[in-house]
Amino acid sequence: MSSFDTSAWAGTLAWAGGAMAVVLLATFVVSKIVGKHAVIDTTWGLLFVTAAVVMAVRSTGDDTRRWLLLALATVWGLRLAWYTGKRSIGKPEDPRYEEMLDKQPGNGDLYALTHIYLLQGVLAFIISAPILVGGFERSSVGVLAWIGVAIWAVGLFFESVGDAQMARFRADPANKGKLIDTGLWRYTRHPNYFGDACIWWGIFLVAADALPGVATIFSPIIMTLLLTIGSGARILEKSMSKRDGWDAYAARTSMFFPLPPRVKKAVTS
Template sequence: MNFDGSAFAGTLAWAGGALAVVLLATFVASKIAGKHSVIDTTWGLLFVTVAIVVFVRSSGHTDPLRRWLLLVLPLLWGLRLAWHIGRRSIGKAEDPRYDQLLAKAKGNPDLYALRSIYLLQGLLAFVIAAPILVGGFEDKPVRVLAWVGVVVWAVGVFFEATGDAQMERFRGDPANKGKVIDVGLWRYTRHPNYFGDACVWWGIFLVAADSLPGVVTVFAPVTMTLLLTKGSGARILERHMSKRDGWTEYAARTSMFFPLPPKKRPSA
């Protein structure tokens, strides 16, 4: 294994600096828009930023095919996600999550927001992007495991994009107001978009993991999966959805995360 540690270390600094610039620009945009939920649109773009930095910096230090995969996969995922969230948030007020968070602020609310929202999301993105950062400097040729990762990534994008589109159509019908979606992929998992998100990052990890030291970045997809299931993803959304009519029955027959056939007889 010929891993260029010096180039890798330099790229960490470049990636961190690039993320800081994007986050500061997002903070300025949030002040103009009057809502910190702008950061939700930027989330996918943080990984696009890291992927571009690694692609530029890794030239001549890695297997060319892996280098392109670690650019294209995060790029397609991140741009789609940013477009979807950005378009969905146009004209909407602040996300209640950020109102609740900033209600805890002591002292300058802007400094609190920078620390508790922007810095935190930047650090999380930096950790989760580890397979891109490390894999970008692996010089061994792409092997079967990496192609398995591409397939897992594709499955994830399908679940995420299809789940988002089905939810958008459901919400667009006034007759569904206040109801729980139970069509399409949502019949098999209560969170097809979150499941897809997790698959995307397990897939990117596998692209890096078919060669050392990429395998040690397994903490990245684990972190993303925990965020989606136990952190700010499904847990908070389900707390909100539990107030809707029909939620108890839906939750009883539908898998929480991994897609499974719905139960015929909901358990008590």
């Protein structure tokens, strides 16, 4: 018997893509009701949960790996959806989407569907590869997969704790316009993004424990690039750099990977 059910996997890709498209269309309807496209940020995590659920229902691989991938993707995706959804309540449209749509007068809905919803759907589908492939691997889970679970746990810690620390910081009116440089933010300027990257490297290792999961390495690479030089840290730092103390904070704090703060050497005469 083949170690990978190619026929069932191909059918699952179609089901996963269709299910994710339904979620995106529902999100677009909600966006029209609430009057902002920023709701797609909440749906981002749910797209991966959708892919994982479809995989779990249809996959024919090792049960331990299937349930591991479902659990890791679902815990991460639901937490992210809950956090972004809660944070956006009562907030206006995201300036990123406003800027995009202002350039398309009279064609806003079509442009939003193709450049916001479709684009994020395609990215989520591609990044879901370790989940959609790993669920069909029939070999037993090995050490590499459990290392992946450990890296995933580190990522969840950095992402959830970093988000919680930022939420508490912003909730204090005395911190308005200031930069957070305590907690995990003392060691990296983006603990939540670092955590997100770890999440996907961990999920990849669970799939890479067997062939053809190794071939899905493009997934964590794409996610890491999005977080560092794509729509993540690069754009956020443009806003952060306008705040008082940014130069000093950036000089002593690692951009992405957590490191001890750099100490400026005293100049001696």
